[in-house]
Amino acid sequence: MYAHGPSSHIPQPPHSAGTPYKGLRAAIDPNQIPSPIDTIELDREKWEEEPYPTLPGHHAPLSTTDYVAIDQGNSSPRYVRMSTWNMPSSSRLASECEVPIAAVIQPFADQDPREEPVPLVDTGDVGPARCARCRAYINPWCAWVSNGARWRCNLCSHETDVAPEYYCALDASLLRLDHLQRPELNKGTVDFAVPEQYWAPHPPPAIRPLYYSMSPDPSTSTRKPRPMDYVFAFDVSQDAVRLGFLQTACNVLLELLYGRDDSVLPCFPTSSRIAILAFDRTLQFYNLSSEIVGQPPMLVVPDVDDVFLPSTAGLFVNHAESRDAIIDLLTALPTRHEQTVENEVALGSALSASLAALAGRGGQVVVFASSIPTIGVGALEPLVDESTLYGTDKERTLFEPREETWKDIGEQCAAEGVGVSMFLGPARPIDVASIGVPASLSGGELYFFPRFDPIKDAPCFASHFRRLISRTTVYSCSMRVRCSVGLRVSKQYGNFYESAAGDMEFGTLDADKTLAIALEHVRTLDDRQYAFIQSALLYTTREGQRRVRVHNVALRVVTLAGNVFQFADMDAVVSLLLREAISKLPSYRFAQIHESLTEKCALILYAYRKFCAAAAAPTQLILPEAFRTLPVYVLAMMKTKPLKGRSVTADVRNYYGHKISAMSARRIMHHLYPRMLALHDLNDEIALPDANGRVDLPSLMRCSHLFMESHGVYLIDNEDAMMLWIGASVSPQLLKDLLGVDDIWEVDQHMLSLPQLPTRLSTQVRNILAHRNAQRGYTPKFTVARQNIDGAEIEFSDMLVEDQNNAAMSYIDYLCLVHKQIHTALTTGASIASNNGFRSMPW
Template sequence: MSTSGSGLESPMPPRADLNTGQVFRHRPDRPEHLQYSQHRPMPVVPPGPPLPTQPESGIPPLPRSGGQRPPGPRNRIDPNQIPSPVVVHEQDCEVFENEAFRTCQFLTSKNLTLAGETLSSSQVPLSLTDYVAIDEGNCTPRFIRATTYSFPETEELARAAELPLGLIVQPLAELGQGEGECVPLADFGEDPTGPPRCSGCRGYINPCCTFTDGGQRFRCNLCGKPSDVPSAYFCHLDMSGRRLDHYHRPELCRGSVDFIVNKEYWVQDESSQPRTPKPMKYLFAIDVSWSSIKSGMLKEVTRYIKRVLFEESIDNNEDDTDATGLRHSSNSFGKRKFTEGGEVGFITFDRTVHFYNLKGGLEQAQMLVVPDLEDMFVPIGEESLFVNPQDSKVIIENLLDSLPSMFEENQIIESAIGGPVQAALSSLRKLGGQVNVFLTSLPTIGPGALKQREETKLYNTDKEHTLFNPSNPWYRQVAEECSLAGIGINLFLFPSQYIDVATLSVLSGITGGEVFFYPRFTPQRDGCKLESQIRRVLTRETACSVTMRIRCSNGVRVSEYFGSFLQRNVTDLEFGNIDSDKAIAAIVKLDGRSESKSEVHFQCALLYTSSNGQRRVRCHNLTIPVTSIMGNVFRSADMDATITAVTKQYITQASQSPLKEVRATLTESCVKVLLAYRKHCASSTSPGQLILPESFKLFPLYSLGLMKTKALKGGNVSSDVRTYYMRYLRSMGAGATLLMIYPRMVPIHQLSDEVGSINPNNGRLKLAPLMRASYLRMEPDGAYLLENGDVMLLWLGNSVSPQIINDLFGVRSLEELEPTKNYRIPRLNTKLSEQVRTLMKHYNAHKGEIGNCLMICRQNVDSSELEFANLLVEDQNNDAMSYVDYLCFVHKQIQNELSSSGGGEIKSFDNSGSNFDPSSLWRAAW
């Protein structure tokens, strides 16, 4: 084994030859990596004149989609020879196409309680791969995804690797197809002692705990302390020391479990009495000022709420049982409609607040008006404000139908958000629940009044970040009150001009809610997306009155959290609401050395009230092997978790530092990781070679993609748009983050006949091959579907076949399409229509939305093509370099670091154009 400068050893797995694609074995002293050599002739042509504007293949990019171009001669570096996210995705899909991911198969230690025998190491599936996970005592990566699955043994090793050690935790994530409907349920609701817990660290019983003294005691895997087993929980052990009921108790054989808990875990009211858990309450606060009428928002919102509430419900299978006989709690929220047992209430507002009595037995809803915004109160009782929608169906339907006409002559232009939020807090303080606020303009009166503070002259300057911070402390104060009361706030914003998302979004950020943004709302373009997102909010799994704590093995601790939550101490995160789409990043530190020489353990405990009114603790347990070898840390690294953690970290930094500095620091982080690998795992290679570890070969591309998002990109972007995307990226899980950083793109004019059909071998949908996001790979006679989880666009080339247009839309030419309309693909009796609608439904289901809606982008015709062009990450756009140029730039920085004695400061990405020539990547050895 070769040794690096720090004396850390490297393993010797296989690598791929870039020229032939063949896999071969390393010599014993070589680690796993990709090697981009200067002296290989295939990837590059010798330096010559600058490349022409028109590429040799593909089509030219939009001239308006500007970016940075390094000066000097540019090499014709073959983009096909650099790492491709499409190839990585396809390879991962092939691995798990017909084989399930077993959650303990990456554990290699012989002495692990979970394993029982030596297990072969295996990759963890990517976040966007369709896979089936089998919970063997470790939770699936849907719930917790680690940045590496070989944990460094010492703090020194962790520092040398430069990896952001941490976890991406999405505690209510939906399970995949074939994984059952729900997380296993263990009922301790009537047990006075509750679930067995460690008497030391208070960790919950889990598959890694070991039983001793004939089953009368168990030893905690987190802190190592023994604890007595409650008499009601006692069971004898078999000859191997395992309980006889091991496979009948989900908490002993599954990595994820829901405990139904007793009154000791219930929320305490103001008098310190336990509050009986109840099904979720949903309060809708709808702006009825002049702008909501003019934009059509009020009509669309009331129509879609009515549609979601009263569509025929689907059986929830609350007490489903799997093949092992374990009882489960329902998790089929993608199929179900509105929460069973949930109650709804409605208020409307302009410069006054209107409450509606919906109590059953009334002929119609009764409106009560509170005009004093400074002294807000709720004029009706809980039983009149909140009702079961089925019990008051006629009253609610009539109210929603009549609201647009009731306020159609409203000339009041002011809207006051403070009054409705205070009313929501008063009405839900003792209940908990969810508030959905629909707002069309900057609130200028009452509590929380805001002023126009947008300064375009600050765009793209060092002071721009000041626009991303809230301007009124009232919002944080009331948001904290809501969070502690178990109330989450979702904001649906429909501004025609500046609305101060930075300040308003504090309400969602602290309470665990979400912001939905529809600038210059028009029903024809945005109505489909609005309906999908209202449906998602009202049907996804949502919990209220939530507290989260992550416990770690001795010697390991969580040092920082990133996401949307309230944190009042160093250990606990509090959420008014949390739903199945939300995730947090937990950064992990070692305090010297991990006390375990074989594995490290993590347990995430989520105390919450489910939407159907049960108080539960959801536990996710993860065990990771410990290693003393640097190469293992890199080989087992997870790119998806790493870039998600990095994203949350730098998005948080963006409100405190200039964006230029954030982008430079992001590049610096990428360089440090690759440099660490180069120093410690590939030190014998030539400095002229670009060495990328297999697990992190896409780090430069994903870093570039993050810098090209609307949250961090250079150029002039309104502060409302930036802060919306910042909030989105701070709260989403790994899959949604990866899609936003690098969209998926499908050439639909090349779909084979089997796309959209069901694979008989595994029962899954046969998907279309993806392609890399670049104009260089497109053709003028093509049709390309592109989506990033936020928007879906269909690009149609000038020379696209009329048959494709006819098969998709039932028209004969591009000129007959309406570019301002957000199209719902019509249900036509054509193969292509069926395939595209199936793909869109699948992609929408991946991010939890419903509806086959997209924007049309006709080549060199529609303004929406600029949006499309900016999503082509590999091109030169968004005030940033192309992928090829950025990869060369990163390599140049690594070369500078290797050649400098002290490893000086890494140069800024934004100021590097004047002194960087990408041809230097290859020139020396050539």
């Protein structure tokens, strides 16, 4: 704590303009409106010491809480989070409650180190037991009949014979005698090792092939699982060289492969092989064989319209065995092209060549690109001034690929088990809506560094690249979600390709990828039985084993709206609503998407008032416990980069749309409502290890200038960026302890991280940041904003989502708007969704 004079609250910092409330409203104390921070802190205190048992009937911890889950036959909410843990018995009850029925699934979520690892079950050549009718996998909720000779599927009630190799007699409780020794019969999440019939199939020939294949047709219908191979494709055009993007990419890849001194350790998987490809207006392949002495030979393909592999000799190599050749090549690439005047790139052709290299085996492509592709496969015309399209019917074209070939590339990559991830460092608009499609359809990732600056962007680039290589990643994936009879999957959201059969196909899938599955009733459920959801993901591990990961969830079925709301989960609802809104970008205007979000928010709160708190006066704002802070999160959705009004470039909107569509519930909640800390108010014990080595983290604060003071220093973190805001009246001692200077004008506005100082405050803050970065696996970009001095203050202010900014209202005004709408519906009986009411509101 640092001594200071009388409290001096700050005026709202400069920001992108907001929207005022239209009409009169009573003066409201900001401290009296529901606070997301209070909800987060209460939940954190509850689950800090107490493990979470996963059997039905418990409130799941919030996604923002660090908890230990004990798998009792239901998957941990880390893997599957339901929008309500009490399933409405009928479609009528579900529509009355207005709570969308959805599952948010993160199949490979990072576990808490205190939890048991996911068990691996190997049933030999017979494979995992599956229902003969619906093909669901054996799980803890199945029943055994005929003394164990048959089992009844919990999803469809069909009875299936037990294979002789899998048979076991039952005990007096009708459980198998080996029940406790078989994880698949008592754990909600398991991995099954699977036999040859589960191997990935070769896809049928493409209607429009992207490359010319000289290899013979495969002799088998399936392909043997192998360790995952990587292709690294480097843009060597003028922009990539001039910006330092090529040099940075080569340097970081060398560090990941071989480390640097003792400070940076290598993290590349030892079982994987790599290939390196360079491209501008030609494709350049390299023979990296360990027998080659000196510079690796280069093979050039000048025809970028008819792509083929010139040779496979030395194309894929073990990075340890070919160390010298790889180091020589990555060191020479930037200098070899430093005088280039080539500004045309064949990015689509490079992706097609990478796909050709990995066809028949699957793997991952990592591309580094700086220029819009103007020649070769998927060539694009230079972009017109997009501002001329704003507000017109053609604005939606900014969110669709301008060339269908990019969809073909994504679909063929997903079919071949190839994931595409792209690092984009453009100097000019690069059309993310088109070139980002292969990453979205193949389960890959986009990283966006506009106007790339090696000094500012290299640390963040290196951190994301390390996370990409080191996190759990699998390939050649196919996923299906099955439900109890009476439910069905209605919509699937995320970064994948949906096959004709409705399966989700991924080239690669990793620990950070999350999907949202919307469900609907097809008939009434029995409230004396549980409802069940089962997710099954067939995949190949990075080491080359074929497996199925199965997640099971059992839910109580209820007939009263109050019970649905009692066990609703706002984190899952918010995750679904945000993905739904982003998916509408090519079809609807921003105003319509905003109206729809506000309508859904008001409908959920109105349904609670109507069915669970009807006796209260209509003038009272009564909110369900689970959705107390829903309005602020819906408002925050309208302030995100993909959805906010005013001029955000199409590249930025599309990039963030791609990222958010695959974000976990936890990251979405932190992205929508950033974590903010008052660093000048940390007490002396917080964030320092105690006698047991445990570190307590400080409480967060509300994201509004109304709670800030001019003598303060604040840290805000939305998972994508971290910013340090320094008030104009800051204490010199505070600056000295945190930044090593005693004058605000001496603060280095270009610093990329906090300096390591021997002070208590410096240690505390660095411990907090280290904890957060270790949890998420990467380090976001770090920026300093001094009050009324630095331009970065605008970006900081836009992250204060409770304020009036980002072409939207303040939280107080938005809450009044929603309350007014609910009050009107309660007193007049008008429908919130009617055209003469809600949609004509001018906001």
